[in-house]
Amino acid sequence: VIASEQLHILRTNRRELARLLTRVENNAAGAELATLYPFTGGAHIIGVTGAPGTGKSSLVSALARYYRGENKRIAIVAVDPTSPFTGGAILGDRIRMRDLSGDPDIFIRSMANRGNLGGLARTTADAIRVLDAVGYEVILVETVGAGQGEVDIARTAQTTLVVEAPGLGDNVQAIKAGILEIADILVVNKADNPAAENTVRALRAMLDLGHRAERTMHHGRLLPAADPGFAEDSAWQVPIVQTIATEKTGIDTLATQIAAHRQYLYTSGTLARRDQARIEAELLDRLRDALLDRLLGQVDSSLFSDRIAAIQQREVTPDQVVNDLLNHYS
Amino acid sequence: VIASEQLHILRTNRRELARLLTRVENNAAGAELATLYPFTGGAHIIGVTGAPGTGKSSLVSALARYYRGENKRIAIVAVDPTSPFTGGAILGDRIRMRDLSGDPDIFIRSMANRGNLGGLARTTADAIRVLDAVGYEVILVETVGAGQGEVDIARTAQTTLVVEAPGLGDNVQAIKAGILEIADILVVNKADNPAAENTVRALRAMLDLGHRAERTMHHGRLLPAADPGFAEDSAWQVPIVQTIATEKTGIDTLATQIAAHRQYLYTSGTLARRDQARIEAELLDRLRDALLDRLLGQVDSSLFSDRIAAIQQREVTPDQVVNDLLNHYS
Numbered sequence: 001v002i003a004s005e006q007l008h009i010l011r012t013n014r015r016e017l018a019r020l021l022t023r024v025e026n027n028a029a030g031a032e033l034a035t036l037y038p039f040t041g042g043a044h045i046i047g048v049t050g051a052p053g054t055g056k057s058s059l060v061s062a063l064a065r066y067y068r069g070e071n072k073r074i075a076i077v078a079v080d081p082t083s084p085f086t087g088g089a090i091l092g093d094r095i096r097m098r099d100l101s102g103d104p105d106i107f108i109r110s111m112a113n114r115g116n117l118g119g120l121a122r123t124t125a126d127a128i129r130v131l132d133a134v135g136y137e138v139i140l141v142e143t144v145g146a147g148q149g150e151v152d153i154a155r156t157a158q159t160t161l162v163v164e165a166p167g168l169g170d171n172v173q174a175i176k177a178g179i180l181e182i183a184d185i186l187v188v189n190k191a192d193n194p195a196a197e198n199t200v201r202a203l204r205a206m207l208d209l210g211h212r213a214e215r216t217m218h219h220g221r222l223l224p225a226a227d228p229g230f231a232e233d234s235a236w237q238v239p240i241v242q243t244i245a246t247e248k249t250g251i252d253t254l255a256t257q258i259a260a261h262r263q264y265l266y267t268s269g270t271l272a273r274r275d276q277a278r279i280e281a282e283l284l285d286r287l288r289d290a291l292l293d294r295l296l297g298q299v300d301s302s303l304f305s306d307r308i309a310a311i312q313q314r315e316v317t318p319d320q321v322v323n324d325l326l327n328h329y330s
Numbered sequence: 331v332i333a334s335e336q337l338h339i340l341r342t343n344r345r346e347l348a349r350l351l352t353r354v355e356n357n358a359a360g361a362e363l364a365t366l367y368p369f370t371g372g373a374h375i376i377g378v379t380g381a382p383g384t385g386k387s388s389l390v391s392a393l394a395r396y397y398r399g400e401n402k403r404i405a406i407v408a409v410d411p412t413s414p415f416t417g418g419a420i421l422g423d424r425i426r427m428r429d430l431s432g433d434p435d436i437f438i439r440s441m442a443n444r445g446n447l448g449g450l451a452r453t454t455a456d457a458i459r460v461l462d463a464v465g466y467e468v469i470l471v472e473t474v475g476a477g478q479g480e481v482d483i484a485r486t487a488q489t490t491l492v493v494e495a496p497g498l499g500d501n502v503q504a505i506k507a508g509i510l511e512i513a514d515i516l517v518v519n520k521a522d523n524p525a526a527e528n529t530v531r532a533l534r535a536m537l538d539l540g541h542r543a544e545r546t547m548h549h550g551r552l553l554p555a556a557d558p559g560f561a562e563d564s565a566w567q568v569p570i571v572q573t574i575a576t577e578k579t580g581i582d583t584l585a586t587q588i589a590a591h592r593q594y595l596y597t598s599g600t601l602a603r604r605d606q607a608r609i610e611a612e613l614l615d616r617l618r619d620a621l622l623d624r625l626l627g628q629v630d631s632s633l634f635s636d637r638i639a640a641i642q643q644r645e646v647t648p649d650q651v652v653n654d655l656l657n658h659y660s
Contacts, residue, residue, distance in 0.1 A: 030649050037647045051381075272642070279641045279648065284622060286652045291621035292614060294656065311609045312602070317367045318609065319360050322616045326624065 003035050010134045014107065017134060021109055024126045027119075033126055036133035043075075043132040044262055047157025049143045049182075054165040055189040058245035060142045064106055066251050067138045075107045075136035079124050079143045079153055107136060119289075121152040125282060128156055154182045155278045158271065159261045161254075163187045164203065166195035180206060183238055184261050187254060191242035203240055236264050298329050333365050340366075340464045344437065347464060351439055354456045357449075363456055366463035373405075373462040374592055377487025379473045379512075384495040385519040388575035390472045394436055396581050397468045405437045405466035409454050409473045409483055437466060449619075451482040455612060458486055484512045485608045488601065489591045491584075493517045494533065496525035510536060513568055514591050517584060521572035533570055566594050628659050 010017045023029035046063070050056050057078075064074045109131075111124050124141070131139050143153050154160045162183035167190075180186075186207075188199050239257050243250035265271040296304075307321045316324075340347045353359040376393070380386050387408075394404045439461075441454050454471070461469050473483050484490045492513035497520075510516075516537075518529050569587050573580035595601040626634075637651045646654075 030647075034647050034650060038644045040644060275642050276638060279638050283638065283641070283648050283651060286648055287625060287655065288618040288622045290652050290656055291625060292618045295617060295621060308606060308609050308613065311613070312605050314368045314370060317360075317364050318613050318616055320364060321613060322620050325617065326620055 021127050025123050039133035040129050043136055043139045045139045045158045047141045047154045047160040049154055050163030054163040055245050056142055056163050059189055060140050062245045062248050062251045066255050072137040073105045075131040075139045077141045078110045080112050124153055125156045158265055159184050159258055161185050161187050163189050164199055165190040166193040166199040185257050186240045188242045189245050192244050200240055207238055295329055351457050355453050366460055369463035370459050373466055373469045375469045375488045377471045377484045377490040379484055380493030384493040385575050386472055386493050389519055390470050392575045392578050392581045396585050402467040403435045405461040405469045407471045408440045410442050454483055455486045488595055489514045489588055491515050491517050493519050494529055495520040496523040496529040515587050516568055516570045518572045519575050522574050530570055537568055625659055
């Protein structure tokens with residue numbers, strides 16, 4: 001009864017939902033997350049990532065509109081792992097989404113980096129759980145930039161779109177940034193650019209190369225799969241979809257591919273496998289931080305700064321200090 | 331005596347040095363690192379980062395040649411945090427450095443991502459310590475990509491160059507990628523491109539904006555400094571240097587600015603402050619991982635997979651499992 005009441009409030013009162021998400025960001029919503037957690041699992045979580053300038057935000061807006069046309073409730077989570085030093089972020093892209101925010105069935109939330117990146121991936125995962133439990137049927141998770149942060153956050157998504165745009169100097173930014181491997185669907189946005197065909201061709205070549213490399217590696221056993229939840233997805237052929245997000249061109253094709261991928265996730269058992277890999281990684285991350293917190297609660301802070309000074313004076317290595325602390329507090 | 335003997339071997343035998351660095355990568359060089367650590371501190375560690383296509387590798391090559399002209403011993407550490415899923419990396423850029431590798435006083439090492447990014451930042455820090463102790467006077471640390479990984483690795487450097495190039499689609503990639511804040515010197519490479527002036531202007535505007543924002547925040551106390559070692563460096567005015575690395579144009583000006591920055595680091599006390607912040611962050615990272623390793627050694631692996639399954643079945647939240655494990659193994 002309590003849970004259903006809480007769900008009702010969060011479904012009908014956006015301000016309450018926003019407040020809960022702030023508590024989630026501050027790691028102060030453990031009990032509420034536990035109450036809501038059994039109600040998760042209904043949403044399709046779609047990650048959208050890619051280099052700056054590819055038009056990710058426009059694409060997210062276009063997808064949100066499309067799903068609204070299907071009368072679905074949409075949440076958009078915009079994650080910005082940048083600016084670790086100021087704690088803030090220039091979310092200029094967000095402005096483009098403003099026209100969506102009048103719709104009561106679209107909920108938009110920005111998640112900024114408050115401290116370490118691991119924390120951001122974790123609070124994002126928890127925020128998505130809340131939105132999932134509350135009944136948002138499609139959750140679009142947009143990440144700014146292209147690095148490890150995106151990769152971590154992409155793990156939270158069920159279907160990951162990697163967005164490319166032609167004419168960004170380098171033919172294909174994603175390849176160098178190493179995010180091609182996390183793509184379930186590749187989107188070439190700004191497809192009215194004459195260079196789009198080149199980008200599509202380059203991506204197709206990279207996909208072929210990737211598949212061959214994967215086969216070689218599996219046969220030659222050169223490499224253990226770093227992440228079995230992802231590596232075994234070779235049955236899914238990554239499609240390349242061309243869009244012009246600002247004109248809504250190609251969005252229906254993209255939505256069809258997204259639906260096909262979701263279908264694939266369920267029928268192939270990949271969803272459960274990925275879930276398991278993701279949960280394991282998340283659990284280890286949380287354990288790591290919780291163990292550190294506990295240790296720091298035991299260690300005298302003057303001892304700690306004394307040890308830092310000793311490392312700085314080159315009397316001991318960081319490794320030796322770690323071993324000493326572990327032996328002393330066991 | 332043992333240390334000096336070891337140092338002599340590592341100084342004269344590149345193969346031994348390479349082997350030691352492999353042990354560092356495999357976290358199997360604790361004792362050797364402890365022996366070498368007191369001999370570190372002589373090198374100037376210069377980080378070079380920026381988006382793909384800016385010509386970072388050419389710039390690193392040009393700088394290496396410049397310092398060779400001053401008869402210094404140079405190490406180049408090329409770090410690739412991408413491709414977390416395959417474990418490998420396409421280090422095509424490295425090929426451009428091949429012509430440097432005939433010089434016995436230039437040592438080139440690639441560090442790829444073996445698992446988690448935290449591990450890479452750590453093994454890179456240790457590799458740099460080895461090269462420092464062994465007597466490389468300039469250590470150029472080049473990172474591929476532009477994300478949190480770069481930021482972490484940049485902390486290891488004393489002087490960080492952020493490289494931009496005109497005409498990469500977006501005017502200024504670094505701003506969106508959030509790496510502008512870590513720049514001690516901004517380099518606009520490919521300065522023969524007619525768009526270079528625009529890039530310089532945009533960067534200058536961003537720097538001005540950044541300084542103003544910083545002042546506002548300090549006055550308004552909106553934000554605690556996320557990283558005091560970095561945030562207090564406002565006495566250093568970040569210069570913008572234009573280069574054409576492939577033609578060695580602007581490299582002497584850049585080297586002058588690098589030397590000025592090093593001078594500043596020492597005279598202002600910033601070096602010690604940054605060192606302290608970096609060591610603290612590194613110590614916490616190492617503690618986190620060591621504590622997790624110890625816990626996992628105590629927990630029965632079947633219990634662990636049982637708990638993962640329970641999370642997947644939505645019976646418990648990750649948070650609850652963490653608390654249970656912590657209470658049980660304390």
